[in-house]
Amino acid sequence: MSKKYILAIDQxxxxxxxxxxxxxxxxxxxxxxxxxxxxxxxxxxxxxxxxLLFSQxxxxxxxxxxxxxxxxxxxxxxITNQRETTVLWDKETGKPVYNAIVxxxxxxxxxxxxxxxxxxxxxxTEKTGLIVDAYSSAGKVRWILENxxxxxxxxxxxxLLFGTIDTWLIWNLTGGKSHxxxxxxxxxxxxxxxNDLCWDEExxxxxxxxxxxxxxxxxxxxxxxxxxxxxxxEDIAGVPxxxxxxxxxxxxxxxxxxxxxxAKNTYGTGCFLLMNTGETRVRSHNRMISTIAWGLDGKVxxxxxxxxxxxxxxxxxxxxxLRMVDSAAQCSDLAASVPDAGGLYIVPAFTGLGAPxxxxxxxxxxxxxxxxxxxxxxxxxxxxxxxxxxxxxxxxMEKDSGIPLGELRADGGAxxxxxxxxxxxxxxxxxxxxxxxxxxxxxxxAFLAGLRCGFWKDKAEIAALRKSETxxxxxxxDDVRQARYAGWLKAVASTIEHAGK
Numbered sequence: 001m002s003k004k005y006i007l008a009i010d011q012x013x014x015x016x017x018x019x020x021x022x023x024x025x026x027x028x029x030x031x032x033x034x035x036x037x038x039x040x041x042x043x044x045x046x047x048x049x050x051x052l053l054f055s056q057x058x059x060x061x062x063x064x065x066x067x068x069x070x071x072x073x074x075x076x077x078x079i080t081n082q083r084e085t086t087v088l089w090d091k092e093t094g095k096p097v098y099n100a101i102v103x104x105x106x107x108x109x110x111x112x113x114x115x116x117x118x119x120x121x122x123x124x125t126e127k128t129g130l131i132v133d134a135y136s137s138a139g140k141v142r143w144i145l146e147n148x149x150x151x152x153x154x155x156x157x158x159x160l161l162f163g164t165i166d167t168w169l170i171w172n173l174t175g176g177k178s179h180x181x182x183x184x185x186x187x188x189x190x191x192x193x194x195n196d197l198c199w200d201e202e203x204x205x206x207x208x209x210x211x212x213x214x215x216x217x218x219x220x221x222x223x224x225x226x227x228x229x230x231x232x233x234e235d236i237a238g239v240p241x242x243x244x245x246x247x248x249x250x251x252x253x254x255x256x257x258x259x260x261x262x263a264k265n266t267y268g269t270g271c272f273l274l275m276n277t278g279e280t281r282v283r284s285h286n287r288m289i290s291t292i293a294w295g296l297d298g299k300v301x302x303x304x305x306x307x308x309x310x311x312x313x314x315x316x317x318x319x320x321x322l323r324m325v326d327s328a329a330q331c332s333d334l335a336a337s338v339p340d341a342g343g344l345y346i347v348p349a350f351t352g353l354g355a356p357x358x359x360x361x362x363x364x365x366x367x368x369x370x371x372x373x374x375x376x377x378x379x380x381x382x383x384x385x386x387x388x389x390x391x392x393x394x395x396x397m398e399k400d401s402g403i404p405l406g407e408l409r410a411d412g413g414a415x416x417x418x419x420x421x422x423x424x425x426x427x428x429x430x431x432x433x434x435x436x437x438x439x440x441x442x443x444x445x446a447f448l449a450g451l452r453c454g455f456w457k458d459k460a461e462i463a464a465l466r467k468s469e470t471x472x473x474x475x476x477x478d479d480v481r482q483a484r485y486a487g488w489l490k491a492v493a494s495t496i497e498h499a500g501k
Contacts, residue, residue, distance in 0.1 A: 008078050020064065128191070226238055226239065264411060286399045346367075408424070
């Protein structure tokens with residue numbers, strides 16, 4: 001094949017990126033743009049879908065133009081995206097009827113509680129693999145339909161379309177020709193039956209979502225359409241979109257976790273731990289999520305997942321709201337300047353607690369402050385809070401799978417912090433393997449696209465591309481580890497008690 005690159009379109013919670021990967025899986029070019037985070041009320045989080053689309057389009061254009069790449073050079077594009085974030089739009093005008101409601105948003109918490117009280121929790125979990133929570137897309141769709149009159153009117157006219165961010169991007173990138181998603185993103189909506197691989201009519205009726213607004217669901221490596229000659233993308237018009245996966249599924253694939261029992265954790269805005277369970281769905285008894293890992297080669301593979309809502313976003317909070325640091329690197333340096341947090345614990349439940357607690361009403365808290373608590377201790381407590389939350393997930397996942405964790409593969413922006421990776425290894429008592437490229441999410445999307453178009457031959461070729469950069473090994477005594485973690489559990493219990501629901 002004469003083509004040189006695969007284009008990865010990486011649409012995240014706080015920024016949009018585009019990366020061109022060569023045949024060795026190395027970054028040839030990258031561009032990134034942040035976009036506005038909108039907080040209309042406490043616990044509510046939104047994005048402007050038009051601004052988001054613009055940030056992604058300009059990132060793609062800049063990435064390609066930086067090295068003069070055109071459609072002649074690009075074999076295919078793969079997309080990975082923030083999951084659960086919900087957009088509804090008019091298919092005739094292309095105009096969203098409301099802002100995108102972000103996965104972190106808690107506005108549908110009361111509705112989710114009603115579903116549970118009505119006795120629907122167990123059946124929804126059995127069909128979708130998800131815990132009934134405001135995190136998923138279903139409640140967000142219902143909220144828009146109930147609170148935006150235009151949405152209900154358009155639905156009745158057959159003009160309304162629903163999509164998670166992948167669907168919104170593809171619809172626009174293909175000039176409105178493709179209204180599609182993949183197994184992974186569909187599995188995050190709380191409307192998709194992961195056993196039967198179809199939108200679940202009963203759940204849609206319970207939630208109040210008309211099925212005619214739902215996209216077509218395809219495997220993760222498939223033909224999703226071609227990029228249209230839209231403004232700014234004329235040079236890459238005609239490039240096929242051949243790969244699609246939600247960000248965490250893409251990272252699992254990008255990390256080469258192809259065998260049951262292999263696990264990765266992505267340290268991004270949130271923290272997301274996934275373990276491959278192969279073609280067998282493992283039903284969790286410890287409040288983990290069962291999800292589709294990917295659809296490939298005519299097969300569907302599954303994963304167990306644990307979700308931490310606030311990880312890298314806590315560092316961003318230190319930077320943007322408290323103005324205590326100028327960058328994530330400075331936070332890491334401050335944390336490394338002290339041996340521990342001096343007894344300080346921060347529970348970053350800004351938008352509730354995810355797995356294994358699933359408390360939609362918990363809010364952030366800080367415990368153990370003294371007169372000696374300063375910027376270094378707070379930075380250290382933020383770093384440690386991320387690692388403690390991952391330990392919560394690992395304990396639950398080991399119980400579910402019956403497989404003790406041998407190592408954890410790490411990626412995501414916050415994994416660049418050596419102090420975080422070392423503390424994570426200390427807390428888990430296992431090695432943390434950080435690859436040379438921490439762009440596992442974008443790589444996963446690229447790999448899925450590349451397999452479809454023949455850029456790469458098979459998973460074995462992809463696995464051989466992965467190289468470890470640093471392996472962190474435990475250096476903390478067991479009694480110290482246990483004491484530190486016991487303090488964390490006490491802080492979490494106090495946070496939940498204070499929430500009062």
